[in-house]
Amino acid sequence: MTRPPTAAQRRVIDTADPVTGRLRGTPAQLAALVRRGLAFRHPRPPHDHFLTPAGHRVRETGAEGPPESAPEQPATGVFTARTGGEEEPPDTGPARAREVRGAWQGLLELRRMTNADGATDRPCGWERSHLVQAAALALEAGGHRPAGPGDDGGGYRVRATPQPDAVAVxxxxGAALRACALTLERAGWHVGEHTEPRTRSRYLLASPRKV
Structure with a gap:
């Protein structure tokens, strides 16, 4: 059984940036998290520390290591991506717009800091482990409207699929669906349009581009 993080280490993990996973703590705390595989030190200056996927899981689930058959959890913190169909009507005010813009800029910075070549035009590891939230953030940052409560009306809905590396949008x-595809492609996703066999409705299958 892996020993759980200490209370001090949990405070460092819990106060990490909700989007980038950037950590703040004493050198000893950060080094201990690195040794446990919960954080890594970026090789380029200023050599900041970030949560690894395992560190994100600790913050989100309270347990170390990947839980068996656990549903994907939304990123915790002040910002949560709107995946569409939430119980509350989507907030479209200026405060939400600022939050989305800040979250997207933070995600681009995370790409720059964690992609081996510093590229910002393709998804990073955090996005690959949070497919639904990452795709939803790209869509909302691109100006698309998430669906509100219920099944009526327009708006996007991002959902997990049986494929481990793809989401359905x-x-x-139809025009809005094609616009969503263009936004995701510009954000570094591979996108294909498909037809649901039973309902004949069109939907997108999107997966993060690797190169």
Whole structure:
């Protein structure tokens, strides 16, 4: 059984940046998290420390290591991506717009800091382990509207699929669906349009581009 993080280490993990996973703590705390595989030290200056996927899981689930058959959890913190169909109507005010813009800029910085070549035009490891939230953030940052409560009306919905590296994007309006595809492609995702066999409705299958 892996020994759980100490209370001090948990405080460092819990106060990490909700999007980038950037950590703040004493050198001893950060080094201990690195040894446990919960954080890594970026090789380029200023050599900041970031949560690894295992560190993100500790913050989100309270347990170390990947839980068996656990559903994907939304990123914790002040910002949560709107995946569409939430119980509350989507907030479209200026405060939400600022939050989305800040979250997207933080994600681009995370790409720069964690992709081996510093590229910002393709998804990073955090996005690959949070597919639904990452795709939803790209869509909302691109100006698309998430679906509100219920099944009526337009707006996107991002859902997990049986494929481990792909999400489905549903949007009842065909033109809006194609616009979603263009936004995801610009954000570094491979996108294909498909037809649901039973309902004949069109949807997108999107996966993070690797190169």
């Amino acid at each position: 549903h949007e009842p309006d």
